[in-house]
Amino acid sequence: MTKIKTSALLLSCTVSLASCLLLAQVQRPGEYPRGEKPSPMMNFFVTSEPIGDGGNLGGLAGADAHCQVLATAVVAGNRTWHAYLSTQARPGQPAVNARDRIGKGPWYNFKGEMIAQDLAHLHGDTMELAHQGNNLNKLTGLTEKGQIVPGLYDYSDPRDNDWNYAKTTRFSTRHEMLTGTQTDGTAFTDGVDHTCDNWTSNKSPAPGTSNGNLNAADGRS
Secondary structure, eight states: OOOOEEEEBOBOOOOOOSOHHHHHHSOOTTOOOTTOOOOTTOOOOBOSSOOSSTTOOSHHHHHHHHHHHHHHHTTOTTSEEEEOOOBOOBTTBOOBOGGGSSOSOOEEOTTSOEEESSHHHHHTOSHHHHHHOOSOSTTTOBBTTSOBOOOTTTTOOGGGGOHHHHTTOTTSSTTEEOOOBOTTSOBOOSSSOOSHHHHTOOOOOOTTOOOEETTOOSSOO
């Protein structure tokens, strides 16, 4: 079977009603749509589960393998999955850009909804495309199980700032995502570690370093 290069964002845990029937059918953030299967067109998802060691993903290879395992669990393992991650240049080791790892598009989510038609559309490479925007948002950035990822203020709890609580609580602050990637899909070139030592370290980042969430629109990554 032909292997298809595919992308997946990597989710990190570091850190007037029409009718009652309609209300009952609306999926809540984080809820699993039981009985549903991913569209055969799905070649994008936000991972539903972390690897479990903070930013230490086992490098790009470990992150890709994690995506493959999650996809296989929902019968979508016939594609070759790649995490949307960049790595920064190191002595003797060039940077890797996330946009160069995911094919050319188009990309579709669990429901078969188009996220972006190509790399330029996904990243807003031109002024016109940037103004148009892609279709990645809270309602379309679904997990491989079809779940809506809990947003910044969904299920908020004062204990969300306590790691011992957050790491074991399903609906805690799990909106935070790390990609190590600028808004144009390329790796950072400054001297700040944006990639948890190229996804091999679980050390807490220094205050003020880059991170972001699915609701963010300010270039954080």
